[in-house]
Amino acid sequence: MEEAKGVVKHVLVAKFKEETLPAQIDELIKGYANLVNLIEPMKSFHWGKDVSIENLHQGFTHVFESAFESTEGIAEYIDHPAHVEFANLFLPVLEKFVVIDYKPTTVSF
Amino acid sequence: MEEAKGVVKHVLVAKFKEETLPAQIDELIKGYANLVNLIEPMKSFHWGKDVSIENLHQGFTHVFESAFESTEGIAEYIDHPAHVEFANLFLPVLEKFVVIDYKPTTVSF
Numbered sequence: 559m560e561e562a563k564g565v566v567k568h569v570l571v572a573k574f575k576e577e578t579l580p581a582q583i584d585e586l587i588k589g590y591a592n593l594v595n596l597i598e599p600m601k602s603f604h605w606g607k608d609v610s611i612e613n614l615h616q617g618f619t620h621v622f623e624s625a626f627e628s629t630e631g632i633a634e635y636i637d638h639p640a641h642v643e644f645a646n647l648f649l650p651v652l653e654k655f656v657v658i659d660y661k662p663t664t665v666s667f
Numbered sequence: 668m669e670e671a672k673g674v675v676k677h678v679l680v681a682k683f684k685e686e687t688l689p690a691q692i693d694e695l696i697k698g699y700a701n702l703v704n705l706i707e708p709m710k711s712f713h714w715g716k717d718v719s720i721e722n723l724h725q726g727f728t729h730v731f732e733s734a735f736e737s738t739e740g741i742a743e744y745i746d747h748p749a750h751v752e753f754a755n756l757f758l759p760v761l762e763k764f765v766v767i768d769y770k771p772t773t774v775s776f
Contacts, residue, residue: 614765
């Protein structure tokens, strides 16, 4: 099994509170994406809404994935004032969430 | 906001049962990865263990990500005998899991 050198993915799986307006969610997603422009170690960002058909999503509705060059880069991101400011807007509108970081590893046969 | 044309990511966030042996987990991961060779619409697979430091992983320990060309491809995968056989081995050793599919979407400014 081989790790992609250095890359660490930061994955947030979330469910927004019922009362959160779609326009508010759109604004928050733009704010999340904009962190790439503000925080150097954050290298990329994408997101999407649940489109699964297995009904194993446990109520989660959105995935947000960003990529970093190292776990140290994620630590720098977490402490960055732009992230702290964003998290203070974002987390209160989530009903539940999971944040998990991992080094993408492939399997050779 | 722009969706990557067609690509759908299938993400499984999991916690193995405490009693699951590391060698057993390794075998299951190889079995999961091998589905790429058996199920045509499954285009890629990678995985990783939680390395997060924020302690927001809610007990989840592993991420598995595979990519498909369409949601129809995921439906075909779900029903494929090789997937059914694998899921019957894999799911019983999980204490909890979330499966969520999404079309990776970027944000333009």
